[in-house]
Amino acid sequence: MPYFDYLSNKMRILPVKFILLLFMMLYSSGIFAQQPSSPLVASFESYRQMKEETTFKLDWISLGPTVNSARADIVQVDETNPGTMYVGFGSGGIWKTTNHGVTWSSIFDEQSSIGIGDMELAPSDPNIIYLGTGENLKKPRNFTLPGTGMFRSDDAGETWEHIGLEDSWSISEIEIHPTNPDIVFVAVLGHLWTKNENRGLYRTMDGGKTWEQVLYKDELTGANEVQFSPSDPQVMYASLWEVYPGISGENSGVYRSKDGGTTWELCTNGLPNGPKIGRIGLTVSNSNPDKAYALIDNLNNARNEAAELYKTIDGGLTWTKTHSGPFKIFPGIGWYFTDVYVNPENDEEVFCLGVRLAHSMDGGKTFSYIGGQVSRMNPSLAQGLHLDQCELWINPTNPNHLALGNDGGFYVSYDKGLTWVHYNNIPTGEFYDITIDQANYTIYGGTQDDATVYGPAKELNTRFPDPWKYVWIDPWDGGDGCVTQIDPVDPSIIYYSRQHGDAMRLDKSVDEAVSIMPRLPEDINDTLVFNYMTPYFLSKYDHQTLYHGGNYLMKSTDRGDTWDAISPNFAVSSDPGKQSFATGDIAQSPIKKEVLYAGTDHGAFWVSKDEGATWEENSIGIANNYIRSISPSHHQVSRVYMAMTGINYDDLKAYVYASEDDGKTWKSIASGLPDEPVNVIKEDPRNENILYLGGMRGVYVSIDRGQNWSYLGVGMPAAAVADLEFYEPTMDLVVATHGRGIYKTNLQPIHEMLSQNLSTSTDHFFEIHPTPRPWFNSSSGDPDYRTVEKATFSFWLNQPKRVNISIFDESNNKIWGEDLTGSKGFNQLRWDLVVKKQSSDAPYFVHYERFIQTGKYTVKLSSGDQTLEQTFDVVEPSSPYLVRDGF
Missing domain, CATH: 2.60.40.1930 (Macroglobulin (MG2) domain)
Known part of the structure; x- marks a missing residue:
């Protein structure tokens, strides 16, 4: 008799107290544990319904670009058919090719999660794929997208089934049994910014039908890595990472199991300990289950000596550091890397991922660095192998065949890194901000570690070379591009910025760039600081005037050569809950130049009506979250719209506000939207009743100033929208996504319908x-x-x-x-x-x-x-x- 039928029959005669006790025991064991659903599931259903029911079915047109690629943190190749490859982009989905990368298709669209943590093909059947959602890089940039749990495909990605771990939010690693694809371990990092118990190492023995938590430390500590011994799957190694509240802690460590993951023992002999142990990567010899390596981010050391590689040859009982000198592959930023791999045919050959790709032929005693000659699918100014390595795949039958994902995209080598093919033909750019040159419809955009690019508003056609080009690129073939501004009087002058307020002025006529990063005047005894994404803009009233937002608002009237501080320290709020680091956005009224606005990363909203001479804080009635977007009205001088996000604080609700009195009073206009993070809001420059909003999964429109919202458009995947801009001569709306590049649609039909007051009851x-x-x-x-x-x-x-x-x-x-x-x-x-x-x-x-x-x-x-x-x-x-x- 099946177990549940037997249990049901027995319940008719068992005492009630015994039945309750039995279920409590089963529940506490994790076998029947049902995790709370991620709020992104409910918001996905709202999004899907709004997308289906919308009357605004205007076409979104993909513009690319592909030339500068994007951060690839998942790489998988079907070893039985190497022309079939998979690439995962943290916020850009999973892409698949079956023709060696000539063409690609996205295979994980329209799912409840758009943040990707890990994916793995079953070693015994490459058609079986497990995918864990939720990015695992703890980057406080408002775009580390949480997930909704685990998914499985049995047909190589054609269809997907959600299989649980709903409250995981961030998944670091998936490990599938070498011969039984129904036995799977999942390293759950958990909520990145708050405590939660549903983290640690989970196991399923039935392909995801049920899960049990097999390794757990506490509500601060998640699992980062798990590895089978390929030659003896009863032997396993795993690592825990104390990821909250910082990026390290005393609870991070390495564990081993000798019974297939049922019980685990902490490894301590020879491994570092202390209050600042960070992320730990693991790999196991293919032939010897007792031989394994651990790459550790040991922040108890000096920052540039944090990377340490350890080896065990006795199944984890004792460990030895492999190198005598410093191993400088991630100077204090090991939370981004710490993956280690071993050659399947030679367990003394080790690859370590950091800023660069480190390679050892002597078990980690000495290292060289792999660079190699790079050929690109699209011609590019980039010349070498991009920095910041995210994942490596080694062909188990041909170890010369490597596939690598890093912040620059997806690379494949057939000679162990001497030469590479860079597949920069996938439109997955992680944009932060865009600007449009209104004179010639050229779009400029800054991206996550792939510099700033510019190009035409032409539909993407991957049959031909990408026409987009770099505004700038750093010596390491990347760099974080942030805000770009074009001088409307002298278009040869381009202002661009990089992370933490690093601003530059480029004169294209002589190909010269100079730093214009602001400094506080000597009479202000304080420190000027900037958020990673620093807001700044070129005033529409004077093409030589710049505003730059840190914890102070800085102003220059000579193109950035000199700066004045024109505000108090915005980080110091009258509300203790709104004490901040710096500004998240700044803006100037398009109809009255004296009116300036600033909003901080913890919800403090500031207003000046005299060009910065005096300021008042108008923060009552709004949440204590990151103000990402301030949109002053084009039609009423005291009207302003504002959007904020709580994603850096694990708050996944929608926050959108309107004020008619410069923020003295605020009204929420989020009703009717999917309850998920919002990044940008814009008022239509021609019609005061039309608003556009960019959220976690797309663009929304309101034609009654936020009383009602509709999903806008068809043809754009669920993607996090980072910025919206108008090309005013034709009223195109151009959208920058963080993970799927740039799109545009034409708003003329909406304007024509409303301006002519056309009836909705006729065609x-x-x-x-x-x-x-x-x-x-x-x-x-x-x-x-x-x-x-x-x-x-x-x-x-x-x-x-x-x-x-x-x-x-x-x-x-x-x-x-x-x-x-x-x-x-x-x-x-x-x-x-x-x-x-x-x-x-x-x-x-x-x-x-x-x-x-x-x-x-x-x-x-x-x-x-x-x-x-x-x-x-x-x-x-x-x-x-x-x-x-x-x-």
Whole structure:
């Protein structure tokens, strides 16, 4: 009889007290323990419903870029079919290729989690994949995205099933039994910024149906690593990491098991201890279960000597440091790295991940550093192997074959690092901020450790080289790009910044960059500090005036050559709960230059109405969270909008506010939104009733100043939105995501609907922008597909229905048409201008597609007996020289 049937029958005759005691014992053992659901599950359901029901179905167009890639922290290769590779980006999802990286597809979209912790293919069946959600890098930058637990796929990522550990939030490592894919261990780091008990090491014996907590220290300490011995899976090693409240503690340590992970013993003999032991990585010899290595972030040492490698040859009973001198691979930032790997065929060959990729052939006694020659899928100013190594994969049947993920993306080598291929052809940029040059529609964006790039607002086409380029790049082929500003009078002057307020002024005409980082005047006896992402802007009233926000607001009227402090110390609030480090955002009224705003990382909001001469704090009625976005009104001088996030404090609620009196009183306008972190809010520059908001999973729009919200658009994955900007000549909304690059959509249909007060009960067909025909090469007469742009047909339907869109020439001849099912609300059809497709068996046939000719056309939108019309111009294409240069 099945166990649960047997138990059910016995319950009819067992005493109630015994039944309760039995269930308490089972529950406390972890077998039946049901973790509380992550709040991101409920907010995901709200997001999904709003996305399905929205009437604002305007198309999001992906602009890339790919040239500078993004932080790759998961790499997996199917060793039975090496052309199949997987790459995970912390906030950009999981991507898969089956053709050696020529093309990629995202395989973990529209799930309840967008932060990725770890993923592993089952050694015995590569079609079985376990994926743990929730980033495990404790970066206080408002974009370390928590997760909703574990997922499993049995079809190589085609479909996914959620399998528990709902309260894990951050998963560091997954380890699958070498021969039984249903036995899995998961190292759960837990909540990064608060205490929680659902952390430590978990095991499932039935493929994720049930879980038990097999190693636990306390509510401050999570599990970071777990490893099987490939030759004897009964032998295992694991590490715990005291991750709260800091990045180290006395409870971090190495554990060993000899019974397949049922019981664990702390390893102490020879390993360092003390109050500052940080992250610990582990690896085990493929042939000897008693031989293992531990790479430890020992912060009891000097910062530049924190990295230490230890080895055991007796199953963890004793450990010895392998090197006599300092091992300088992560100077005080080991929380980012500390992974170690061993050659499957030679357990004296060790790889250690830090800022650089360290390599030892003598069991860790001495090290060299792997660099190598790098070839890129997209040409780039970057030349070498990017720094900050996140994960390494070694082919167990061919150890010369390596796959590496780091802050610069995904790299593959077939000669153990002498040469690499960099797959910088995946649009997963982790953007912090964007700026648009309104004169020529060039977009500038700063990214996480992949510098600042600029490029055209053209649809991504991975068939061709990425046209985006670097504004700057550091000597290590990366660097954190933050805010960029373009001088509207002299476009050769570009201001850009890096982390912690490091601002630069670039003169492109002479290719010269100078530091303009502010310093406090000598008469202020205090320290000027900046958040990692430091806000600053170029005043719209004077192209030589800059404002720069730290704990003081700094102002320059000479392009950053000299600075004045024009505020008190914003970090010192009248509210003890709002004591802060520095500003999170600063802003100036677009209609009155005297009005300045500043908001801090703990919810203190400051206002000046006299260009900084005096300030008042207006922080009553708002949360004690990080103010990420201040949007002063374009229409009412005392109106201001503000968004804040609590993600750095494990507060995953939505905080959006409006004030009509410069913040003296605040009103929450978050009602109706998914209850999840919000990063940016913008007021429409043309219509005071329209607001746009960027949240954890996309963009939302309100046409009644925040009383009601709708999801905006189709075609953009659930991605954390970092910034929103308008290209005002055409009213495009450009969106920077932290993990999926940049997108745009055109807002004209919304403006046309509202400005003309069109009825929602009737159908409408909106104005069509002129669209250029592709450029045709003079030598061959063949179209240059880099220049293909799609025409966009936008319309409103009063209910879901079948419609036909057809194009007629000036003689009323139909040259193209398409049927489709429209939704209630705004709809769009994007057309590639191809009027005919044909094939041929002729050996030299080439013109498979025929494009529409330049000229004036009529477009008809038909449904039943109703037909609506718009004119449509197909214009001459851009110069081939501009196409060649990417713009």
